[in-house]
Amino acid sequence: MSSNEPPLPLELVLNILELLADDLLPGELSRLLCLSKVVHKSLExxxxxxxxxxxxxxxxxxxxxxxxxxxxxxxxxxxxxxxxxxxxxxxxxxxxxxxxxxxxxxxxxxxxxxxxxxxxxxxxxxxxxxxPRRLALYFSIIKIDDLRNCHGLRAITHLEALEQDLEPEHLKFIVALPALTHLAVNYEMDAQEMEVILQRPTLQLLVFLLAPASRENLGLVAPANFANDLPVRDPRVVVTVYSEWTECTWVCKKSYWEAAERFVAQKRLGLIEKDRFWTGNFHQRESIDEYEFVLP
Structure with missing residues (x-):
């Protein structure tokens, strides 16, 4: 049955099960009941x-x-x-x-x-x-002492700060998170802010996120200019787009993390110019694998 088809009426389902039960021996019915319990417990x-x-x-x-x-x-x-x-x-x-x-x-x-x-x-x-291992959150609305007392944040590897600006004390706190390897922000940073982040040796990616890829008026020249004007040009820096505000948490779906990782890997192999940081709008393709990071 297709997921688009309506479910069978309950009365019909009960009639089918009764007919099935009538044809089973007690031992067979008992085994079927045990199996149904296992399936329910496993799938719920x-x-x-x-x-x-x-x-x-x-x-x-x-x-x-x-x-x-x-x-x-x-x-x-x-x-x-x-x-x-x-x-x-x-x-x-x-x-x-x-x-x-x-x-x-x-x-x-x-x-x-x-x-x-x-x-x-x-x-x-x-x-x-x-x-959580991946977190998207407005950090600046939370008192810094409350963040410091939240031990669950120590597990974060992938983090997106949703605000348009981070207070210095919040940025310093984020950079010090022990498991952090991937950081995404939604605003331009000056050289000093970028250097605070990039001085962390275990950081693999600093991603600058631009307007949602689903917007029809997304310009492709402005993001390229944004990337060209970066005050610090580190190979871990990537400029890209997102499609939904929850994209930071995606694991099995095409996400900006996956695109940025592929972009940096290709740059290390010399397949992408070392002074290029803008991925292009990868959301226009079905998968990351078929996207070659070629500017339109």
Whole structure:
């Protein structure tokens, strides 16, 4: 059955199962029941692999919250890998329940979060417990002491600062994160700011993000000029575009991280000019592999 086809009516499904059960011996039926339980237990965590509080259905969010309250603590650890959180009261969520549930999601790979002021202690506690490896967040709205006390941030390898400017103390904190290898920002930096970041020897990428690739009026000359005017020209620096604000957390989908890594690798091989930093709009292609980083 195609995913676009409507499900069979419940009454019909029950009739089919009754006919099947009538033809089975008790031992066969028992084995089938055991198998169905194993299948259910194995597949149920995949229902909650991605939790999206911005565009996900209320039914899915409600099911997630119910699971958090009724299942064992290990269930959400095995289930949730990616969270998109927009804390907006217009969505009608019970945020106390939401943050209680997120504290149980202790194996999160990616978190993209847009939270309002004041940033609640509940959110910081959930962030601490989730300990995401990839994080997109407005850092400047969070007190620096609260960031320092959030030990879950120490696991971050890929980070995007969503704001248009970072306070010096916030930038210094980010650069000092022990596991950080990839950093993306959404604004121009002066030479001093770039040098603060690039002095970190374990940093693999500093990515400057420009207007969403989905915008029809995305210009291709302006980004090239932006790249040409970079005050520090380090081989780890890349200028590129993004398509969605949650792209920092993507693992299995085409993302700017993947494009930037490929771009830097090709530059190291001498396939791209060493003074070139702009990837071009790679989102126009089906995959990164077929994109050759040739300027239009």
């Amino acid at each position: 965590p995949f229902l909650y692999r991605e939790i999206d509080f911005e565009t996900g259905s209320l039914a899915h969010i409600s099911a997630f919250l119910a699971a958090a309250e009724s299942k064992s603590p290990d269930f959400l650890r095995r289930s949730v890998r990616r969270v998109s959180l927009v804390k907006d009261d217009s969505y009608g969520h019970d945020w106390h329940r939401v943050f209680d549930a997120l504290q149980k999601c202790t194996n999160v790979q990616g978190l993209a979060a847009y939270v309002d002021l004041p940033v609640s202690a509940e959110f910081m506690s959930a962030l601490d417990r989730m300990a």
